[in-house]
Amino acid sequence: MISKQLHIVVIGAGIMGTSLAYHLQRGQAQVTLLDKTHTPVDGATANSFGWITVNPDSPQAYITLRQQAIPDWHRLDEELKGQLKLNWSGALTWRDDPTETERMANRLMEAGYAVRLIDQPYIQRMEPHLKKVPFRAMWAEDEGAIDPHLTLSGLITAARQAGVSCQLGNEVVSLRVSGSRLTGVLTAHGMISADMVVLANGVEATALCQPLAVHLPLTNSPAILVGFHTARPFVNRIVSSPSLELRAASPALTLCVEEYLDDSIENNPQAIARRSLDTIKAQWHHAESVALTSVRVGNRPIPADGLPIIGRISSIDGLYVSVMHAGVTLAAVVGRLIASELLSDHEEALLTFYRPGRFSYLR
Numbered sequence: 287m288i289s290k291q292l293h294i295v296v297i298g299a300g301i302m303g304t305s306l307a308y309h310l311q312r313g314q315a316q317v318t319l320l321d322k323t324h325t326p327v328d329g330a331t332a333n334s335f336g337w338i339t340v341n342p343d344s345p346q347a348y349i350t351l352r353q354q355a356i357p358d359w360h361r362l363d364e365e366l367k368g369q370l371k372l373n374w375s376g377a378l379t380w381r382d383d384p385t386e387t388e389r390m391a392n393r394l395m396e397a398g399y400a401v402r403l404i405d406q407p408y409i410q411r412m413e414p415h416l417k418k419v420p421f422r423a424m425w426a427e428d429e430g431a432i433d434p435h436l437t438l439s440g441l442i443t444a445a446r447q448a449g450v451s452c453q454l455g456n457e458v459v460s461l462r463v464s465g466s467r468l469t470g471v472l473t474a475h476g477m478i479s480a481d482m483v484v485l486a487n488g489v490e491a492t493a494l495c496q497p498l499a500v501h502l503p504l505t506n507s508p509a510i511l512v513g514f515h516t517a518r519p520f521v522n523r524i525v526s527s528p529s530l531e532l533r534a535a536s537p538a539l540t541l542c543v544e545e546y547l548d549d550s551i552e553n554n555p556q557a558i559a560r561r562s563l564d565t566i567k568a569q570w571h572h573a574e575s576v577a578l579t580s581v582r583v584g585n586r587p588i589p590a591d592g593l594p595i596i597g598r599i600s601s602i603d604g605l606y607v608s609v610m611h612a613g614v615t616l617a618a619v620v621g622r623l624i625a626s627e628l629l630s631d632h633e634e635a636l637l638t639f640y641r642p643g644r645f646s647y648l649r
């Protein structure tokens with residue numbers, strides 16, 4: 287372990303940045319967590335669907351990292367005595383073509399992930415209000431979801447209690463360097479010196495890096511989170527079908543996530559939300575009284591190759607990046623692993639695949 291207490295600034299108080307700040311502080315660093323908003327629970331994390339899951343089309347190394355996400359979320363929630371409000375409902379996934387469903391399940395089973403194929407009678411028992419039951423589905427019993435507001439609020443509280451200086455509403459204007467050494471950050475409220483700065487603020491990290499001739503290959507991928515009031519629940523667990531991704535966030539609230547298309551009359555977020563409502567009523571029993579209550583657009587960072595960018599920027603001593611699409615799934619495990627790297631004299635093998643240096647212009 288380190289002999290000198292490091293002061294580490296983490297920029298971005300979403301689920302990833304807050305998890306990292308908590309783990310660093312628990313590891314005996316002195317941590318300052320900065321975010322431009324006073325209420326980060328209204329940011330990107332709050333507009334996420336919240337599903338803790340694995341993509342079967344990912345490379346093996348990414349599946350392996352995401353496999354570790356579930357036990358790490360359990361570990362973190364146990365540390366915090368259940369205040370993260372996680373919901374381990376499990377998830378059902380299927381495609382129109384049963385062979386594609388089988389391919390996805392087989393891919394994950396070969397990778398050692400806990401899923402299995404189930405048939406129509408089993409699916410019907412699990413989701414009795416589904417009108418048209420698929421021939422086969424993939425059942426991931428261990429998967430679940432965060433409650434974006436409650437989970438992030440609980441994690442921010444835990445970070446503060448651990449000793450993190452949470453400066454919400456203090457926007458970072460620029461990164462400060464001397465030669466090739468990062469010395470701190472200039473904020474709206476003044477200069478903060480630091481031994482290390484971690485960028486966990488998604489696509490906004492690109493603007494902070496550009497003046498340093500560091501070009502992060504990130505784009506913004508917006509998604510639409512739609513909320514529905516339900517007089518009675520009709521879906522029991524996370525359901526990912528060819529037409530919808532749904533989950534019951536509470537007995538009175540069902541969430542659906544859709545891809546953002548554009549702002550045209552036929553494809554703007556409100557129009558897509560109305561189509562989602564029509565689809566729910568057409569595909570589920572007891573959904574007649576479901577009513578549209580909210581439509582929000584969340585911005586998700588997408589690295590150029592779809593994989594997380596995690597690691598030190600070689601050209602700037604003291605600058606570390608942690609940006610990814612699957613921040614909700616990976617926040618607990620990546621927060622723990624990065625804290626271990628920064629506070630110990632070794633690199634975590636699970637993070638090797640995601641180094642910035644895989645892009646030639648970041649070597």
